[in-house]
Amino acid sequence: MGESPRGYALDMRVTLVADPDLPTELAMRVARDLPGRLRQRLGPGLDWEVRTYTAPLAAEEQVDISAMLTAVRPQLPESGWDIGIFLTDLPRRLGLDAVSAEVSSDDRVALLSLPALGGFQLAGRTLEAVVDVIGLLLHPPTSRDRVAGEVPVIGRRVTRDAEPGRIAPDRYVMPGLRGRMRLLAGMVRANRPWRLFTSLSRALAGVFATAAFGVINDTAWQLSNALDAWRQTLIMVLSVLALAAWIIVDHELWERPGGWLPKARARLYNTVTLITITLGVLCLYAVLFVVLTGVGALVLVPGPLAGRLNHRPSVTDYLTLAWFLTSGAMVGGAFGSGLEDDGTVRKAAYGHRQRDRLAKQ
Template sequence: MTDSERHREEIVVGLVATPPDYPARVTARLTAELAGQLGERVDPGVRWIVREGWGEVAPRRDGGVEALLDDLASRRAEDRWDVAICLTDLPLHTARVPLVAHASARRRAAVVSLPALGLSQLRGARAIVPDLVGRLLTDVRDERVPAAGWAPAELARRVAVIRRVVGAGNDGEQGYVASRLIGRVRLLIGMVRANRPGRALLGLSKLLVGAFGTAAFALTTSTIWQLGDALGGLRLTVIMVLGLAALVAWLIVAHDLWEKPDRLTPAELARMFNLGTILTLTLATAVSYAALFVGTVFAAALLIDTSVLERALQRPADVTDYLTLAWIISSLATVGGAIGSGLENEETVRAAAYGYHPEPAGWRDETDG
């Protein structure tokens, strides 16, 4: 370290992830590059130190953003950070409009709701966090950095998901909100992204194996061939949708994934959690269905000779008949696979529930030894 670097002012920025699951992954990526971004966008003359962690900041449901900010302020004071930013997967709202971020100069802290950023959450966090740090230091009149040369409303132009600023008065409490309609759609998409549907898909491996076993048995039954030929596209579509819906419902009921409102979980938040769970499971089961369908097509083509299929259908057969056969068998096997889902590991399946996070070991900081 050179003499000039030793004498530069230091500003410590704390990045907190809550819960320590998906938000921690985003925080880890952001921590590695935030110091450089702050040097470029806030002040190159300061030595920026970025700390990451979790622990004392729990995913508070009862008080929304205010409870999170209070926890974050306590954590900032305890660890002697200059400012603190919390990245959370909680879907936050203000006046029934999705809240993207909230900055509190009084607390020297800000919260960013990752789901409100939509699909590109890491890119959105890269855009918003340096500006929030600069804004907080300006609002508390920290003399170590020059005042931010832009108004709070300009952040809406830097981050596409932000539509307007609320509460941007002299008290330093500023909320950045999304649009009412598009913002809600983006929030739901972001919740599915934060819930990591790929993890739910891997968690349903026994279900998929069970469905393949059911499909293999059904392939040997000529009655199924004739039934698929007799049903039209509309009926097959209805059977498919009902099969997927039944599977999602069975997973939610069998593994108790439904979030119920209580003292710590407001009704609106419980509805958002449940919708996130349903969308995650729907996406995971749809991908499983697609894999089952493709596998059944190949199995049918391998096991069922065209001449045998033609005798059963009493007419010439072509590739569409194999696709139709795979379609009805996949739909029926999906329902059969629901029985196998009851054999899945409870923790693995419950990971698909949006409001569920493992505890208590997961709440410790990586630096806690």
């Protein structure tokens, strides 16, 4: 195997090790496009071979760079790699700042924390972040530009003290409020709240059963016609929050600080869980609203409805009825959600996933 003037092999073997689920999916997409992107960025002088592996990373959020290497290295193949990169959905922070990447040039190993990349265009950002860290591993920053260097995708460099004869390992952070918002959005994205809708099958049954009764109930027709927009909005907000709170409490998704979980991290996990569950419930709400609008238009002929409303029903009346019935049906969904399998719902809670990882160490 030939070598470049810098001592690297002309055939470079990149190993991507990823957490299960979303990180593995992203790793496979990155592996497909990475060789071409690296040739564009770093030139055509190297041939790139990319392999992917799945292995859960079980490590504390605030672990330092040396402990990170200890956690990542056992997951890499014993031979046959030149650069190792781990993709994790575990949020990592330095104080309150989101850590997006940790890079050890001497060991040619890096760790990317996907939540710090945000919740949108994640595949593209992950690809660019992997290209960035590979560039940093092959061409470490000099001592002059290590003080305040910044890489657009992975953020600002934070240096650490190094042992004599070694290049100091680096962390890259997304500082300030923008970085915290990106971390929050990335964690919600990793929870994939839209999948919660499909897993709440029993809650869905309770919602539809409650709504079906309301469609044929003339009292519901009159109430929906009597309520103004702000009352309807208030009922909607309260019903969505009530179902979200019921799911969180019934399935014990709320994290309490103590032991492995400090107060700041418990607050972060609980915020992400609340947003995730609420978004999942909103998906359920939107689907039910569309279905009830169609059912109401099909079943409720204008004649009987006009007799109760004292005017010929319009499109607005059907939409208002569907709005009112959807909000009321959320209460029925709360009782159905109590019948769901805990393991299914807990996939939407960050703390439970990390607790399972630490239990397997």
